[in-house]
Amino acid sequence: MHRTKVKIVEDVLDANNTIARANREDFDRHDVTVLNLMSAPGAGKTTLLECALATRPEGVRIGVLEGDIQGAYDSDRLAGFHIPVVQLNTGSGFGGECHLDANMVRSAMPSLPLHNIDLLIVENVGNLVCPAEFKVGEDARVMVCSVTEGEDKPLKYPLMFRACELVIVNKIDLLPHLEFDLSALLYNIDQVHPDVETIVLSARSGEGLEAWREWLLRVAARQEVPA
Amino acid sequence: MHELSVASAVLATSVRYAEGRPVEVVALRVGALRQVVPDSLRFYWGIVAQGSVCEDARLELTEIDTRLRCDGCDHEWELGIPSFRCPACGAGEVAVIAGNELEVDYIEVRELAHA
Numbered sequence: 001m002h003r004t005k006v007k008i009v010e011d012v013l014d015a016n017n018t019i020a021r022a023n024r025e026d027f028d029r030h031d032v033t034v035l036n037l038m039s040a041p042g043a044g045k046t047t048l049l050e051c052a053l054a055t056r057p058e059g060v061r062i063g064v065l066e067g068d069i070q071g072a073y074d075s076d077r078l079a080g081f082h083i084p085v086v087q088l089n090t091g092s093g094f095g096g097e098c099h100l101d102a103n104m105v106r107s108a109m110p111s112l113p114l115h116n117i118d119l120l121i122v123e124n125v126g127n128l129v130c131p132a133e134f135k136v137g138e139d140a141r142v143m144v145c146s147v148t149e150g151e152d153k154p155l156k157y158p159l160m161f162r163a164c165e166l167v168i169v170n171k172i173d174l175l176p177h178l179e180f181d182l183s184a185l186l187y188n189i190d191q192v193h194p195d196v197e198t199i200v201l202s203a204r205s206g207e208g209l210e211a212w213r214e215w216l217l218r219v220a221a222r223q224e225v226p227a
Numbered sequence: 228m229h230e231l232s233v234a235s236a237v238l239a240t241s242v243r244y245a246e247g248r249p250v251e252v253v254a255l256r257v258g259a260l261r262q263v264v265p266d267s268l269r270f271y272w273g274i275v276a277q278g279s280v281c282e283d284a285r286l287e288l289t290e291i292d293t294r295l296r297c298d299g300c301d302h303e304w305e306l307g308i309p310s311f312r313c314p315a316c317g318a319g320e321v322a323v324i325a326g327n328e329l330e331v332d333y334i335e336v337r338e339l340a341h342a
Contacts, residue, residue, distance in 0.1 A: 002338050003251060006244050008331045012236035012255075099232065129229040129262060133329075158309040159262050191310040194319020 016134055019102035023109070023137025030114035032063075033220050034122060036136055038160065039144035040153075041126030044170040046074045047203040048144060049121060052216055053081045060220045063117035065108055067100040067125045074123065086111045090125060099130035102137060119220040128153070132163040140164075140219055146171040147180045154188040161192045166199065166215060173202035233263055233329065234271035240331045241281050250284040252335035258291045258328035259306070265290070284334070293326025 011017070027034050039045050053062060063084040066075045075087040086108050090097035097104075105122065112120070122138065124131040141164040145153055148171060154161040161167065167189055175182065182200070189198060199215065201208025241253050257263045265288050272286045293306035297313035298320040304313075306326065312319055 001340060003335050004248075004338050005333050005335050007333045008240065008244050009333075010240055011328075011330045012233065012240050013329065015236070015239060097232070098229075130232050133229070133232065133261075155309050157262075158311075159260060162260075162311070190319075191312060194312050194321075 013133060016102045019106055020135035020137045023102055023106055024139075026109065027114070027120065027137055027139075030117075032114050032117050032120050033140075033222055034120045034136075034138040035216075035219065036122050036124060036131070036138035036141045037144070038124045038128075038131045038141060038164065039126060039146075040128045040149060043126070043144045043146040043149065044203050045123050045126070045144055046077055048168065048170065048212065049078065049123060050081075051203050051206075051209050052121075052213060053078065053083065055213055057213060057217050057220065059118075060217065061116055061118045063112055063114075063120045065100075065105065065112070065120060065122045067104070067123055069098070069125060084113050084117060097130075098125055098127045099134050100124050100136055101134040105136040119216065128157040128160045132157075132160040139222075140166070142166045142168060144168045144170050145185075147174055147178060147182065147185070151181050151184040151188060154185070154192040158192045161189060161196075164193075164196070166197045167193070168212065169198065169200045170203055172200055172207065173205040229262065230264055230267040231271045231275070233261075234268055234275045237272070237286075237331060238275050238279060238281055241284070241334050242279055244331075244334055245280045245336050247280065248336035248339060250281045250334050250336050252287055252333075253281065253284050254287045254289070254332040254334070256289050256291060256328045256330050256332050258326040259293045260323065260326040261329045263329070289332070291325050291328050294324045295321045295326075296324050297321050 037045050064078055066087045070089050070091040072087045075085045078085045088104055088108050143160055143164040199211045241250055269286055276282045295306055296303045297318050299318040300316045302313055302315035311321055
């Protein structure tokens with residue numbers, strides 16, 4: 001009996017990336033633009049979705065894929081908008097998977113009426129680490145960070161802040177009540193991901209929401225998303 | 228919890244290449260940008276590898292520091308604090324030349340005698 005060394009040199013996420021590419025091709029075939037919306041738990045992803053849906057961007061048919069470890073709380077919140085919403089629960093894994101991966105999104109595709117969707121927003125599981133590693137077949141990635149999370153978050157989670165094309169800074173209506181240095185946060189975002197597009201807003205007060213809607217319209221029209 | 232996902236992905240890759248042979252070593256190259264905690268990864272490895280050809284395999288981690296190169300002025304540096312702007316010219320267009328690795332470099336398998 002002897003030992004053999006098998007040279008591999010393969011990214012461990014290759015298998016996921018292959019499925020993500022297949023997803024992307026299927027979405028492209030149906031002219032569906034896909035956004036992967038990521039944040040820490042409670043940063044305001046679902047509220048921002050509600051804001052986007054409330055105005056019904058002209059001519060853009062939106063569908064939503066909700067990812068949560070368990071429960072249908074988020075998809076229930078969106079039920080009143082009468083749009084296609086599919087809930088994905090990741091709880092079957094060991095302790096519940098903390099992110100959506102390409103295969104989970106693939107398994108949900110038959111439930112989505114892709115021919116009736118222009119813009120599919122995938123709301124990922126709230127988590128600042130794992131979702132950044134797993135592509136799902138998206139055209140662009142958006143991360144939401146809120147001003148209650150601390151100015152240092154980009155420095156602590158560079159993987160996430162570098163993985164996205166847009167950073168939304170949410171909950172600025174709370175600034176008067178916090179000792180929070182917004183310019184320090186924006187500086188740290190720029191240090192970790194130089195020149196990334198940033199939108200500062202409050203989903204609650206409505207300040208800055210117009211920029212979010214315009215951004216959505218721009219990606220739905222399949223205009224170039226600056227990398 | 229990130230390390231659980233990574234351990235599962237390492238296992239899937241290793242099992243595919245082992246082709247049924249018992250694995251004794253899995254050598255992994257991990258870049259600093261991937262934010263993997265080695266002890267945590269080993270902990271989860273012990274759990275996910277159970278019952279597979281990798282259950283007795285030792286996980287060998289090589290950690291790789293992050294190196295960047297400015298697209299504008301070619302300045303190269305090792306990333307300390309996470310600042311991806313070129314310290315020489317301030318440009319934001321930089322290439323990650325090391326630190327993004329998360330790959331199985333090789334495995335060592337025990338060849339079983341033919342029946």
